[in-house]
Amino acid sequence: MAYNDKHIQIIETAEELFAKKGYEASTVRDIAEEAGVNIAMISYYFGSKEKLLEALFNHRLGNLKMRVESLLKNDSLSPFQKIDILIDEHIERVIQHEGFYKIMLCEQVINKNPVIIKLLLEIKKRNSGLINELIIDGQEKGAFKKNVDVILLMSTLVGTVIQTLINCPFYREYNEMKKTPAKEFEETMQKRLSLHVKKIFKAILTNEA
Amino acid sequence: MAYNDKHIQIIETAEELFAKKGYEASTVRDIAEEAGVNIAMISYYFGSKEKLLEALFNHRLGNLKMRVESLLKNDSLSPFQKIDILIDEHIERVIQHEGFYKIMLCEQVINKNPVIIKLLLEIKKRNSGLINELIIDGQEKGAFKKNVDVILLMSTLVGTVIQTLINCPFYREYNEMKKTPAKEFEETMQKRLSLHVKKIFKAILTNEA
Amino acid sequence: MAYNDKHIQIIETAEELFAKKGYEASTVRDIAEEAGVNIAMISYYFGSKEKLLEALFNHRLGNLKMRVESLLKNDSLSPFQKIDILIDEHIERVIQHEGFYKIMLCEQVINKNPVIIKLLLEIKKRNSGLINELIIDGQEKGAFKKNVDVILLMSTLVGTVIQTLINCPFYREYNEMKKTPAKEFEETMQKRLSLHVKKIFKAILTNEA
Amino acid sequence: MAYNDKHIQIIETAEELFAKKGYEASTVRDIAEEAGVNIAMISYYFGSKEKLLEALFNHRLGNLKMRVESLLKNDSLSPFQKIDILIDEHIERVIQHEGFYKIMLCEQVINKNPVIIKLLLEIKKRNSGLINELIIDGQEKGAFKKNVDVILLMSTLVGTVIQTLINCPFYREYNEMKKTPAKEFEETMQKRLSLHVKKIFKAILTNEA
């Protein structure tokens, strides 16, 4: 299904509201008003509010597929370089689309729209498979140790990143960076997070730190 | 504020429904019916649906306070032992009250009941403080290295554990354990998760794995 | 039915609230709380909220009966003196129990509790009868002219007084007496109103002014 | 704000019910059912039950403005003729829209919707001003005496008329006109009331009767 400009406009407005107030608490009226379109348009374009949510997931996750694939198949990078890029790209993506990743998190936890759950499962399967290939590759090259639990590792990556984002305001307060400009703080945060996760991956994959 | 048996009954029924369908999608009618009480009881006991949610958080987080404290102040345990216990108790707690921790996660992400946000912030502050003391203690004893980012470390613990729980069905399928009895799978899962997180902590705290 | 102190306390609290917010908008909870008694007391003492309203009418109108009677039967007063006293006592009474007379007005207009309507009808009948006697007496004494419509006259008395009370805030503003102390204003108002009504009665009863 | 036919239909149904049972005791369900519209229409059209009440006041009082003005500015009528017309038109209006004037009375006494109170205050101010001009005109022409309290006079007009309407059933019984056809009784009543009020005005304005 191809989305035109108006579709995208509605989808991204919905994303914003879903992230701010949650799916259930966001009304189609709000979304329509915020997006500057008629209320009936949402049912008309997407069929229902739920289908709009599914459209959002398709919109955000549709292009993701080939990116990971092409990265992992790139022969000019070492396994470790790939891991590092993988981590940084994930962090980058989550920060860029923080709202969407919050929605995704909640959707996995509570709402469980079957279409979305299926979509996410497929992505997890594919990504796990690809990363597993990468790890096997690294093991064969002697870079990584054996017995790596891919999914636990992925959970640590994904979980640490989203949890860090959730804790952002607290982190800022705790480290007395309240007066640091937002942008500067964000960059610092992102750099520290990146190093932190990379160190974890190195430890898990190599027995070293 | 003390809750009687009926309060608890309603609170835990609400917990179940909130975890299953989300706060907004759970109606007071559902909760009342499921709990076997009159619909008016919820307003009567708690004031409102939102106050019921707050009561749930008080109920689950109220006793948490002294537990961590007493553990960390226990002089007969080494810093590493404390870390290990901390991790295991957290995993245990989240598994035991999976529903609640899912609700808590979503509450931090989308709904933002100020009472709850404040409560969580206080807990985070206190826990961060205590764990920081523990780490400093370990550093002074030469067990831990310097420059540890407490909050990133906590985010990894909390994030990894909840993300693993979220990925549980996928994990089971991926590792072809669909036919493993639920209980056995859960125990395996818990053990692996525990080792995984402990390894991460060791790596971060000591530069070794 | 005899009311004890607690009955009276509840009745007069209810009067206050009914006058302020209307009968329907006043809740038994409010009344009980304001009166400092248990919520169940109201049903327990009076049977229902509606019976409480009836009790209020009995309480305020019960003693009224003999007062008018004794005045009119007083032989030492001229018909005109009696009229003047009647007017002043009515004004006095309405000002004193402004709240109650507001409730009474509304009750006649909208709520129409049959017990109350019957009670008010009886009072109107008796008062009309008595005043009619007074007028006939005055006519026989040559003081009053013939063909006086008692009820229209009573309507003017009652209507003018309550309407004046309703218009009080406006009257104050219109006559630029906003800075006049409340008590002083009230006295001025009462005096003017008294003179105004008396002049009307004189005109209607005698063809003079 | 312009009301279409369905708006009017709902407004006038609401007027009927508010007059019969009071604002609070009339439910939007009753109104919707009686008006033959969906219950959601009331919120949809007016925003809320309270706004519907405000709409009723706008509907009934909106056109009133220019009527009084044009009457008073009519140079071909003597001050006395204007007074008489004013009285008759007021009586006519109140009889025609008895329900509304009952609602208005109660609204001034107990509920105190600020929008309505403000609207009524404005009307009172304007009307008082206009009538004051009329009286001054009459005084300059030597027809009226000095020292007339406009507001007391208006209170007598308004109060007498509404009080007479309230007392109608009693009046009928008292004067043994129970068997008189409703229409005939009403006409008689109206004529007597008109004469009564005019006599009062003449007395107050001229010292004669």
Place this chain on the structure above:
DNA sequence: CATGAATGAGCGTTCATTCAT
């Protein structure tokens, strides 16, 4: 005699969706 606990009924309002145009 008095009351805390509890409740069925019903409140005003909002919701996502439909449909005629």
Place this chain on the structure above:
DNA sequence: CATGAATGAACGCTCATTCAT
């Protein structure tokens, strides 16, 4: 193709009242 008008269903909540103690 797009939309204003409309709606059935359900929402959270409050009400006066009851009843066991």
